[in-house]
Amino acid sequence: GQQVMQIPQYQHVQEGEDFTTYCNSSTTLSNIQWYKQRPGGHPVFLIQLVKSGEVKKQKRLTFQFGEAKKNSSLHITATQTTDVGTYFCAGYAGNMLTFGGGTRLMVKP
Amino acid sequence: NAGVTQTPKFRILKIGQSMTLQCTQDMNHNYMYWYRQDPGMGLKLIYYSVGAGITDKGEVPNGYNVSRSTTEDFPLRLELAAPSQTSVYFCASATFADSPLHFGNGTRLTVT
Numbered sequence: 183g184q185q186v187m188q189i190p191q192y193q194h195v196q197e198g199e200d201f202t203t204y205c206n207s208s209t210t211l212s213n214i215q216w217y218k219q220r221p222g223g224h225p226v227f228l229i230q231l232v233k234s235g236e237v238k239k240q241k242r243l244t245f246q247f248g249e250a251k252k253n254s255s256l257h258i259t260a261t262q263t264t265d266v267g268t269y270f271c272a273g274y275a276g277n278m279l280t281f282g283g284g285t286r287l288m289v290k291p
Numbered sequence: 292n293a294g295v296t297q298t299p300k301f302r303i304l305k306i307g308q309s310m311t312l313q314c315t316q317d318m319n320h321n322y323m324y325w326y327r328q329d330p331g332m333g334l335k336l337i338y339y340s341v342g343a344g345i346t347d348k349g350e351v352p353n354g355y356n357v358s359r360s361t362t363e364d365f366p367l368r369l370e371l372a373a374p375s376q377t378s379v380y381f382c383a384s385a386t387f388a389d390s391p392l393h394f395g396n397g398t399r400l401t402v403t
Contacts, residue, residue: 224395227392282333
């Protein structure tokens, strides 16, 4: 079946440093979605990418979808303590949405 | 503006007990999902539904049952609780199969 791998599992950064999480799918995706889950909270939808090579920005967050539509990344510029949480990618293919394992971001003030 | 509502928020069960986790959404979404999330881990799909009267197994369905008699409600039933079912359970809904998911706040279940 479809697999979605996400790296790294954990990342500690100093406030102000940049952060990137990567998502790789075993199959070509129709779209990829990104979610953020704050500690003790529920996943909240951030963005959806559909087109090959697509890049979208939300303030300090930049999302990319690979040319082959099998990988994606989320980059946060100048992290803040409010960025703390776990970031999940979820790839849609074959009528199924598959979540990656998530990257837990910890920010030291 | 309720969205997806899950009850209860917390529950402690003894081994062998049964319970139903409730999930209701007011967005008229056809697609509904149940996920479980073990501590520090990702989301695993238990069951899903593409509309009233239609349900299907996800990745980890054993020990659970679901029903979907209305568009709004998608309850998850645990018949014989086991310690391995200790987890946080999230219900989610979506407009279409490839649409973003709207999650409920979750139910934290402990089986001892």
